[in-house]
Amino acid sequence: MKDHTTFINHIRPRSIPSRALSVFYTFCLGGLSFLAFLVLGITGLLLMFHYQLGESTSFGSILTISSVIPYGGVIRNLHYWAGQLMVVTVNLHMLRVVWTHSYKPPKQLNWLVGIALLMLVLFLDFTGYLLIGSQESGAAATVAVNILGLIPGIGAGLAQSIFGEPSALSGSTLVVYVWHCVVLPMILLLLQLYHFWRIRRDGGVRPL
Amino acid sequence: MARSLIKHLIEKEGIAAILFLAFCTALALMFPAGVGTSNQAPTVLHAVAPWIFGPFQILLLYLPPWLGALLLPMVIVAGLTSLPWLVEYMGERWGQRIFGFLFSSIIFMLIWFMGKELWWT
Numbered sequence: 407m408k409d410h411t412t413f414i415n416h417i418r419p420r421s422i423p424s425r426a427l428s429v430f431y432t433f434c435l436g437g438l439s440f441l442a443f444l445v446l447g448i449t450g451l452l453l454m455f456h457y458q459l460g461e462s463t464s465f466g467s468i469l470t471i472s473s474v475i476p477y478g479g480v481i482r483n484l485h486y487w488a489g490q491l492m493v494v495t496v497n498l499h500m501l502r503v504v505w506t507h508s509y510k511p512p513k514q515l516n517w518l519v520g521i522a523l524l525m526l527v528l529f530l531d532f533t534g535y536l537l538i539g540s541q542e543s544g545a546a547a548t549v550a551v552n553i554l555g556l557i558p559g560i561g562a563g564l565a566q567s568i569f570g571e572p573s574a575l576s577g578s579t580l581v582v583y584v585w586h587c588v589v590l591p592m593i594l595l596l597l598q599l600y601h602f603w604r605i606r607r608d609g610g611v612r613p614l
Numbered sequence: 615m616a617r618s619l620i621k622h623l624i625e626k627e628g629i630a631a632i633l634f635l636a637f638c639t640a641l642a643l644m645f646p647a648g649v650g651t652s653n654q655a656p657t658v659l660h661a662v663a664p665w666i667f668g669p670f671q672i673l674l675l676y677l678p679p680w681l682g683a684l685l686l687p688m689v690i691v692a693g694l695t696s697l698p699w700l701v702e703y704m705g706e707r708w709g710q711r712i713f714g715f716l717f718s719s720i721i722f723m724l725i726w727f728m729g730k731e732l733w734w735t
């Protein structure tokens with residue numbers, strides 16, 4: 407079968423295993439995770455128009471988005487809920503993969519990619535929470551900085567490169583903003599594309 | 615040519631996508647995302663982690679930080695990650711048991727957290 411040798415055949419294969427057509431095998435959970443990612447990308451971009459980063463401005467701009475900017479509230483809520491649902495769908499997707507034993511060779515590399523995706527999603531969730539700039543976000547950032555600081559030698563530097571210097575009253579720093587809005591989504595997107603490509607390379611979604 | 619309406623994967627995934635979007639929109643319209651407490655008038659907070667990090671908060675609450683916040687989470691993530699190799703070397707049954715144990719302990723801590731912080735206080 408030379409189906410996956412060219413890019414065009416890859417995205418539009420002539421044939422796929424009929425078992426792969428069963429919704430009750432995947433429950434569409436991987437696809438829904440990606441859909442949630444797309445929703446997050448679009449709503450996140452829209453939020454960026456009005457979000458004002460800063461220890462004393464972040465929180466206020468979130469309030470403005472929620473209640474003053476036309477449709478701002480619903481866009482923010484969509485961003486929030488898509489984020490929560492993505493965590494749920496990704497975890498359920500992982501359980502499905504375990505249930506169908508799809509982590510076995512040759513798919514173990516994609517399992518590793520999946521775990522990386524899961525970690526990225528959790529980290530995105532956390533940095534998003536910090537960007538609200540509420541007191542709670544300050545507390546969360548402080549806890550995270552202290553935890554990383556426990557790592558001998560590199561801890562303090564690591565904490566600073568991931569969180570900047572958050573105050574106890576607001577976790578929204580420029581460093582967190584760049585991770586959340588640029589770096590993490592980019593890595594997540596690229597890894598997801600690699601994940602999809604590997605599915606085909608490993609023989610497609612079907613019982614081993 | 616007769617063919618069943620929802621025959622192709624694309625159609626099924628498409629329907630799932632529409633349902634998912636509808637569900638997400640319904641949640642967004644019905645339940646506003648929380649904003650937390652303003653930092654302009656600092657108060658003494660009983661800071662509660664977002665639910666996703668509930669298991670973390672439980673570990674932190676009862677164990678010293680180096681163990682609860684660093685070592686154990688690393689061991690748990692390493693355990694989940696190594697599932698394919700656990701299965702290869704220890705057999706299907708034990709590999710899946712270890713995974714099941716680790717994953718259910720996360721869920722257990724999550725329920726513990728929710729009961730403690732969200733529902734009963």
Ligand code: HEM
Nearest residue numbers: 432435436437439440500508516517520521523524610611
């Ligand atoms: C951003 C998160 C993720 C996205 C968007 C995603 C997407 C997908 C999609 C679309 C599929 C095709 C089958 C399906 O829909 O179930 C798939 C398969 C797969 N995923 Fe994921 N995934 C993600 C996270 C994960 C995680 C956390 C794991 C495991 C730790 C994982 C492991 C796998 C494996 C092993 C397959 C192949 C399954 C098979 O051949 O039956 N993925 N993924």
